[in-house]
Amino acid sequence: MENKQIAITKFGGVDVLSTLTSDVPQPKPGEVVVKVVFSGVNPIDVKTRAGLGWAAAQNKDNLPWVPGYDIAGKIVAAGDNATRFEQGATVAGFIGFPLQGGGYSQYVCVSETELSLVPDAVTLEAAAVLPLAGQTAAQALNKAEVKEGDRVLILAGAGGVGHLAVQIAIAAKAEVFTSCSESNLDYMATLGAHAINYEFAPVSERVEEVDVLIDLIGGDAALDALKCLKDGARVVTVPTLSAELICEKAKLLGFEATGMLVDPNPEQLDTMLYMVSVGLLKTEIQQIFPYTQAQDAHLQIETGHTRGKVLLDMQC
Ligand SMILES: NC(=O)c1ccc[n+]([C@@H]2O[C@H](COP(=O)([O-])OP(=O)(O)OC[C@H]3O[C@@H](n4cnc5c(N)ncnc54)[C@H](OP(=O)(O)O)[C@@H]3O)[C@@H](O)[C@H]2O)c1
Known part of the structure; x- marks a missing residue:
């Protein structure tokens, strides 16, 4: 063979x-x-x-x-x-x-x-x-210590990591806001998130009092999203290229901020497979x-x- x-x-x-x-x-x-x-x-x-x-x-x-x-x-x-x-x-x-x-x-x-x-x-x-996308989503939300009632803003909720992050945050009973283009507004709403069309206006003009930012875009979109956060907010920025810059700006504004590198963890994958098997994750x-x-x-x-x-x- x-x-x-x-x-x-x-x-x-x-x-x-x-x-x-x-x-x-x-x-x-x-x-x-x-x-x-x-x-x-x-x-x-x-x-x-x-x-x-x-x-x-x-x-x-x-x-x-x-x-x-x-x-x-x-x-x-x-x-x-x-x-x-x-x-x-x-x-x-x-x-x-x-x-x-x-x-x-x-x-x-x-x-x-x-x-x-x-x-x-x-x-x-x-x-x-x-495996990679799901564990990135779960580990970013864990790092940010997302808990019930948190207002969580996820940039790029429609992507590989984003669509899983949105659902895991909702399963943790957070209120989820997410940015996407017009073509994904309905899809994001189906998952239970408040969808924000980034093509229409900057996210910072559309959402406020955010407890947790999960940044899956980096660069200018992430810098704009920092304006949505309330005092003491937590930021996890996932794209490695701009992580240093975003963390530096976020910390200057008084937020807790960190980048991350996903870490393979078979037990975490077991949990996600179970969530899919019972319909908690699509x-x-x-x-x-x-x-x-x-x-x-x-x-x-x-x-x-x-x-x-x-x-x-x-x-x-
Ligand atoms: N540090 C780590 O360990 C780690 C692990 C995994 C991934 N990453 C990084 O994290 C990022 C996301 O990964 P991914 O796999 O989710 O990527 P992906 O699947 O390629 O993301 C595509 C999504 O991004 C959305 N998007 C594009 N521009 C946007 C904008 N300005 N605002 C909001 N949404 C936008 C698109 O939605 P629309 O079509 O609606 O625009 C699309 O659904 C990548 O940079 C990746 O390299 C890092």
Whole structure:
């Protein structure tokens, strides 16, 4: 059997993404082989492909490099001492983060401790949405100590991280305000948020007395949103590029502010899979591309207007 993978051959535009063919990898002790059905595409993959950010800097002498951190699929083999999962079990994981990647593969070896069992009630598509984006959402809200009754402003509620953050905050009984374009107003309202059309007027003119800002945009949008906050408010800014600037400005204004780097945590993924299985969390998928169209998947992310997630079908 062969293993097709999508690799970054050099840094640049989408044409540097190429298909590699190798043998199916052999598991080491404690590892399993996952036949990947869906792999998630995240903005960090696109930035790394373009040669931007620290994952690119760390991997510059390691090309071709296979990106991808989100996988959902089936166990097809196990190494010595890997006894946690049955053959054929459906699993999902946030793998190889940040430097190893490897999710854009048909077969991948993973330590069994990095994986979560996907409940029968959850599709593999939904499971592939959750790892990086869901854990970023949950960890940002945890860092901000969101609690019942808080007025929480989430910038970019319609995106991969945002649509999950909105729902987790609402499940925690916060009152959620979120910014989106006109085309996502109804979608955001369906999730239970107060949707604010950023195309119509700056967010700062539309919402006030905010306890918590979850910034998923950075830059000028985040600086404007600081004007919505009340005394003692907490800010978590997620895009790493502008985090230092936003934190500095927020602290000058007297707010608590921090950036973050998501940390893979299989138990947290178990919780999110459970939330999906009981209908507390709904995953949104803009489009699933065959892995042979990974270039189009990256172009979709580069629009900056993906609703929910983009996935690759690795077995088509
Ligand atoms: N630090 C970390 O560990 C970490 C982890 C995950 C992600 N991130 C970063 O966090 C950011 C969000 O990630 P993501 O996966 O959610 O990205 P994404 O899915 O690509 O976000 C797309 C969404 O952004 C919205 N959007 C675009 N411009 C906007 C604006 N001016 N105001 C409000 N919404 C706007 C779009 O909604 P409309 O179409 O309605 O405009 C779209 O739904 C990225 O920069 C990513 O790299 C960091």
